[in-house]
Amino acid sequence: MPIPFIDLQAQRRRLGEPLEAAILKVVRSGAYIMGPEIAQLESELARFGQAPFVLSCGSGTEALILPLMAWGIGPGDAVFCPSFTFAATAEIMPLIGASPVFVDIDSDTYNMDAASLEAAIQAVKAAGEFTPRAVIAVDLFGQPADYPAIAEVAHRHGLKLIADSAQGFGCTLDGRHPIHWADVATASFFPAKPLGCYGDGGAVLSKDARLHDVMVSLRVHGQAVKSDTEGATFEHDPKYLNLRVGMNARMDTLQAAVLLEKLKIFESEIEARNRIADRYAAGLAGVARTPRVIDKGISVWAQYTIEVDNRDGLAGHLREAGVPTAVYYPIPIHRQAIYSAYPQAPGGLPVTDAKSKVVISLPMHPYLEPEAQDQVIAAVRASQASASGGGAVRGQGPGSAAG
Ligand SMILES: Cc1ncc(COP(=O)(O)O)c(C=O)c1O
Incomplete structure (x- = not known):
């Protein structure tokens, strides 16, 4: 399904x-x-x-x-x-x-x-x-x-x-x-x-x-x-x-x-999103660069975004496996024609440019059942294994380069 x-x-x-x-x-x-x-x-x-x-x-x-x-x-x-x-x-x-x-x-x-x-x-x-x-x-x-x-x-x-x-x-x-x-x-x-x-x-x-x-x-x-x-x-x-x-x-x-009705369950949904994010991090360790949250920060996980070098290949593989993905954002705002003439920080935006080429977001919502999430994780792992013969891993751990 x-x-x-x-x-x-x-x-x-x-x-x-x-x-x-x-x-x-x-x-x-x-x-x-x-x-x-x-x-x-x-x-x-x-x-x-x-x-x-x-x-x-x-x-x-x-x-x-x-x-x-x-x-x-x-x-x-x-x-x-x-x-x-x-x-x-x-x-x-x-x-x-x-x-x-x-x-x-x-x-x-x-x-x-x-x-x-x-x-x-x-x-x-x-x-x-x-x-x-x-x-x-x-x-x-x-x-x-x-x-x-x-x-x-x-x-x-x-x-x-x-x-x-x-x-x-x-x-x-x-x-x-x-x-x-x-x-x-x-x-x-x-x-x-x-x-x-x-x-x-x-x-x-x-x-x-x-x-x-x-x-x-x-x-x-x-x-x-x-x-x-x-x-x-x-x-x-x-x-x-x-x-x-x-x-x-x-x-x-x-x-x-x-x-007003949704606010009543929002706290519990934030908790569920965090449980699901933890499960993704454990399941995807070693095959993709998983998100890092700022020290003492709690995310509400609007997106669960990973980094891979072969983004299009992964997206295609997941589509075949019935797993939708999205890219936020393939074109940073300063690269959009109508915004390109506005000023930028000195030296440009190298991290922004690099990230826009490697990020890809996976299904994330508080009602993602473990079985469905396991399907997503398995599909990502399979895709990464086939892309690299088992070893296509983007930098892991804090301090790894942004690409
Ligand atoms: C970072 C950010 N700012 C502003 C907005 C604008 O919100 P809205 O779509 O409700 O106008 C969005 C919506 O996607 C957003 O993601």
Whole structure:
């Protein structure tokens, strides 16, 4: 039987009737926009994510753009981000007229390299074309970036730090969520994400009441919010007093209802994902370079990504064996034609370039049964054995070269 890459139906069966009842309740209530589930979800996410404020929104992309808009980042400004990520991380800068500056990644974790960030900031400052304003670190494949090191660099240079936790919402470092170090952390609830809804959704976690308020306003066309109108009286409904250029970035109530149900089992799903990752690491030892998680980090394993030299051969062999794979990401953002002219860290991005040629992701979800996982492991082992006559192993162990 073919093995699904992600099995959302197994999760739906586990959630059962209460999930369907929650959806039906919204349908019957008629409160499709900003219904009570929205505020309830925001407070549950704040509790879960250890954040003073949470703003739900329509996607992980909107979650990234809202804080940049609130900080007034725009033309002439530089925002530093990795290139080994999904396009949305970098796309939002040109959208608001700012420039992305691409930074290299750490060879073990695929996450932003603080030394490359430091060098990129210094180079941008020296060139004088852009004003450095913010850093976006990504929790790629579900594991936390090196926030202590990245926050030290960003804040020393007076820059804001966003944790793009679209793939990593729920990950921790030494028991703390990324918002502990970052000014803002963002989440995506795209269905395939570790915490996904039944459509698009996102959230912005923050620590500053005024920033949160401005984002509340931007989420609905820059309409006046309570703190804007305190002490003032208006002849008209302040709902139609538009103080900023914003947009429509609301989450649907239906998605909030789905997420409230899924949040109840999210911790147990993270545990299951970690058990499955451990099982992969044991089963694939010696045949592929398996993932390394940062010291004291807990990943939510959005992806289980290995490295092999013969990626296409492995993908073909696994396809024949009924095992789907995916490559995140075959073309780093700085190699995409429309992003290639933006600045990069001095010396380019050699680790990013090397990784894009060797990574391949295997089926990963909390409902992956041991028998199915054994099938994946056996297929990888068989493919690697046939590719090398028994010995095609990418570098093993910490410190092995990134290729
Ligand atoms: C790292 C990263 N950032 C941002 C996003 C954007 O999230 P969304 O698809 O919800 O807009 C994604 C989604 O795949 C992502 O992986």
